[in-house]
Every structure is written in C-alpha cells, then in structure tokens.
Amino acid sequence: MTKLEDVAEEAGVSASTVSRALSRPDMVSEATRTRVLDAAERLGYRHNQAARALVTGRTGLLAFSVPSLANPYYAPVIAGAQAAAEEAGCELIVVVTDGSAEREQALYARLSERVDGFAAAAPVSAGTQLSQVARKRPLVTLNRRVRGVSSVVVDTPAGMGALGGHLAGLGHRRIAYLGGPDGSWLDPRRLSALREAVPDCEVAALGPYPPEFEAGVRAADAVLDTGCTAVIAYSSTLLIGLLHRLTLLGKSAPHDLSLACADDLSASGLAMPEVTALHVPAAEAGRRAVQRLLETVTSGPTAATHQLLPVELLTRASTGRPAA
Amino acid sequence: MTKLEDVAEEAGVSASTVSRALSRPDMVSEATRTRVLDAAERLGYRHNQAARALVTGRTGLLAFSVPSLANPYYAPVIAGAQAAAEEAGCELIVVVTDGSAEREQALYARLSERVDGFAAAAPVSAGTQLSQVARKRPLVTLNRRVRGVSSVVVDTPAGMGALGGHLAGLGHRRIAYLGGPDGSWLDPRRLSALREAVPDCEVAALGPYPPEFEAGVRAADAVLDTGCTAVIAYSSTLLIGLLHRLTLLGKSAPHDLSLACADDLSASGLAMPEVTALHVPAAEAGRRAVQRLLETVTSGPTAATHQLLPVELLTRASTGRPAA
C-alpha cells in the first residue's frame, strides 16, 4: 500500500504537508497542494482509515439500525442513508434489531467505540435509555421523537389527517384503521391525528398488526365485521394481504370498500398504482438522518433538532364515495 | 477510554501480557490470565479496533453487497450473515449495488482497504473482474459461481427440477416459467434444470421480469395467453402480483392453474401458506458465505470452495392436477 510518506517523497515535501494538503487544503500553498494532489493521484493513494482513526478518534463509520429488513419500507430509507454517508466518505453499518429493545441496547454497547454515531430507525428502547446513549455518542432517531435527541420524523400523523379528511369528504362516516405493530411509537399518534381530523366519523381502531401479508388477510375479515365503508392500513405489506383477501371475497375497491394505505409502496417492488396512499419521503428521511448525524459528529454536541418531513396524499382510484 | 495500559496496571503486569492474555490466551499462565481478565472486566475494557487494525492490518469489518433491499429475499440472507459476523466479533457493512456492475466495482475500489473481505450476493460484475477482486481481497460470492472464487449457491436449479417433476407427476404438460431479472446468473440455470427435469413437457419461458408486484400482474396475462396449466414464478414478489391478477380475474389455484414459486416467502412478511414453493435456506446461505469469508480472512488464501445448499420442495395446495 502506498502511504503518506510515499506521496511525500513523490511530491518532494514532508509527510505532514501531504497530510495537510489532503485534509486541510487551505493550510498549504496553492502550488504545493496541486503538486501533492498530483502525486497522490499518480500513486493511487488512499487514506488508511485505521491510522487516521487512531489519532483523530473518528472512524468514518456510522451505525444505522432498523427493526427489520423484511419490511420493504426501510429499503429506500437505507438507500438514502447510504447515499448521504457515501457523500461524506463514511460507511454505514446496517444492523437489524428485530424490534427488540435488548438487541438495540446490546448494539449501542457493542458499537459505541467503533462508530462515530448512531442513526436509529423507529427505535423501541425507552426514551431515557436513548437519551443516555445520546449523551455518549451522537444519535439521531428516525420516526421517533425523544426529548433532547435529534430526530427526523415523517409526518404521517398529518398524512393520516389528510387521508381522513379525504375519506370524510367523500362521505364516509365509519372508517377502520388497521394499526401498526405493537409498541410502535407512531401508531397512537397516527390514530389520534386521524380521529382529530374526522370528528364526525366513527373510527374503528383494529390491531395491532405486524407488517405481514397474513396479518392483512386476517384484518380483512375484521374490517368487514365492523361494517366500515373505508379502511386505512398502517403499512403496505398489511395492505397487500388485505387486498388479497378482499379480492378473493369478490369485494373491490372503491365499490365495496374504500382502501387507503399510510405508506407508499412504490419503492418496495409492491407498487400499487391504483391505491390511495401517502407518499412517504423515505429516502429523504434516511438521508436527513445521516446528514444530521454527521453534523453532530463533526461539530460536536449541539442542541437537538427535530425535523418533520411532510407527506403527500396520493388520491387514487381505490377510494370513492361509499355505496348507498 | 480505558486502554491496555490501564488494565496492565490494574492487573500488575505489562501491556504486552494483557494483549496476549486477551488475544492469545494460551501464551500466558493460567494465573495471569484470570488476573488480567478480571482486571479487564472490572475496568470495562474494550479493544480499540483502530489501533489493532493499524498493526494487524485487519479491520474486523466485512462488506456485504446485495443488489437491492427492496427484495425481501435478502432480509434473511443479511440476518444470517450478520449473525455469523457478530459471532466472530466482526461488523457488516451492507452495501446496495442496485444490480449495477459499475456500482459493484466502485464499491470494491472504495472499500478494499477498509474491510477484511467481501461477500457479494448475486454479483453482476463480469467473472474476470470478480476473480480480479478475489486476487486482492478475500471474496465469497453468493448465488453465483465464478472459477477460482469461493461461493455459496442455493441449489434452486435442483429445486426447479423437483418442482417440474412434481408438476409433471400431477399430469401437467405445459408449464410456464416466469423468469427472473435480466442478467441473472441463476435464471438460465434454473430454466435448463427445469427443462431437463420435464423432457415430456413444453416449458414456456416468459420474462425477464424484475422482482416486482407489477411485473407479476403483467405476467399473469402472459401466462394465460400461453395456455399453460401450471406456472412457476422466479421470485416471491412476482408471485404476489401474479396471484393478485389471477384472483381478480376469478382464476384460482389449483383449479384453473397450478401455481408454484421458486423461492420461499415465509421470511419476508409475505408468507403464503398455501403456495407450493421451494424452501430456500437463505439465512443459512448468508451465514455460510460469511463463515467462509472469515476462514479466508484468517487462514490466508486457500483453494476456492463451492458450497451448494439444497432446497426443499414444499408441496402445498396451490398445485394439483390440471383441469381436464
């Protein structure tokens, strides 16, 4: 491997100068800088991160935890996060927590000396524990807001309000809400946002349901039992199962039932062009989380910021006026 | 941070001894070892990976590349890989390549000095390029076999044979095969394995299809056009779309059409208990790939090994005798 010293020799300067030319360009003269950069280029020089980490204490690694990879929701989130990390010359260690608070904590313990910071998607640990972690290491939470910890939250509650408004506007008065997984931080917030948005409607809250096809199948029967004329599913996977079961029963949307989904399936290979849904800026959320994390990493601890990303209501064919 | 020296002081030995007690336990006496381990425990000592990496050249990081995270197939693969890495005290850098050979190459270039080795799931780079990479860094390919590069391959071709046999045994003579994504290494192998297994059948090869719901929807119509009595889908996502469309058209399996899938959906939140499928040991494949990779990393370059993992035919209700 070519090292700093080799570049230094090639450029006819000292190793320190090379180091500075590469990482603090404004500390060396224009002439040397170009000479060094040239030499580095010629020799194909690449930083040895370990050596750098040893002295600076920064590893150039970020941990990104997600509850599950089976849920396609996280695919674009991770893609966005990865893009942001890559732009900053960092790598992402993706860790699956299976939605277990223990695994989450184990992960913080295991990695806290190896990475520069954590981004945690929908963490399930207690808020106090998260603050604890944030005190030791930069931490950004995604789709979960904790006092004193920077966060990026996709404003699906507002989206739920919009969905509710849309349905109520069409004349629906009984709406079923298929809740998310047990322990979800967002779920109760979505539900109450929905209720607030449609004070004249009866909202039947069903669930909790895990984000699984079969849960959607089960949910279909529960929905029909409520006699609701519209249904909003928490997650796309749930919706697919729901739709399957309804189709099997000969029910179609929006004729028999209006159908909407609180997240967007387009990035998951499950795109359903006819379903009214919320467009969730998932990639953007991942990207923002990592960007914010990197800010904290480079600038040291600052006041926590909370970003709320708007969602967009995509009104499509699966919602319509309720049958008379 | 507590360092080696602190532990040394606490235990009343030199730093070298601590280092040895921790990483080469058989080089120190029983007594010192326990004393050191105690001290380390008391002080909550954790290795500084950067320092270690600097001298040993090993980073304790592995890169794992997958074409996409939207395809739930990879969720268990990554889970298995992560488990294996964790057991060995390593971390996994998961990288999404989007099935692009360029991104794959860029990734090898970017990471080759940062990680101890690569595991690449279904890489699309040219075989010669992969061998090239393998010459510089330990590399294990998953579901792709390249001369001279260790690999772990799930024997879906054999599984396709079994599926074909099953369908032929039920009396099917015209079978549709919904192919995988363009450029897939496995796809032609699956197809020819299928053809060989059912010499008396006509196999209509359709596709290529990306692993997407909509592609499955499109495929449904193509399948019906062929007049086949059975269909085998390359991937679970495809199958879901197919099933949706068929249900919508009032066709049901196995009555109108026998339905089978070449991969297992159970781990992806899309479990379909009634569909005949191949059980794919995906987690095991991920685990094996990382284990093999770690062997190469620790023992230096050895002859390439090729592991073939058997799949299991799950005969279920979606396949039956063709309608007369």
Place this chain on the structure above:
DNA sequence: ACGCATGCTGCAAGCGATTGCATTCACCGT
C-alpha cells in the same frame, strides 16, 4: 534597514495496540 507579523513547511511526539526478541526463572537430567 531593522524588527515583527504572517504564511508555509518540517520535525517529532504521540494515538493504542501487537509482536519479535531478550530476559528471567523454575525445573530437569546427569
């Protein structure tokens, strides 16, 4: 013309671990 900022550059001391080599010491055979 002298002194003093100012701007670049080099020297050298680390960062925290591993490891080849030297040292110590106990123990064994003769």
Place this chain on the structure above:
DNA sequence: ACGGTGAATGCAATCGCTTGCAGCATGCGT
C-alpha cells in the same frame, strides 16, 4: 551442583497518520 530447556513475561519497535510547535522565509510598517 550446573548447564540446558522451555515457559512466561517485559522491552521496545512498529503500524500510518495527525498536529502542536518551531523554524524559516517573505513582506510589511516605520
């Protein structure tokens, strides 16, 4: 009783990079 053997430990160099400090011009003010 003594040299030899081998196990256990310590010393010190080393990995590649960053960075505080010192050195050294250059150019400016006076």
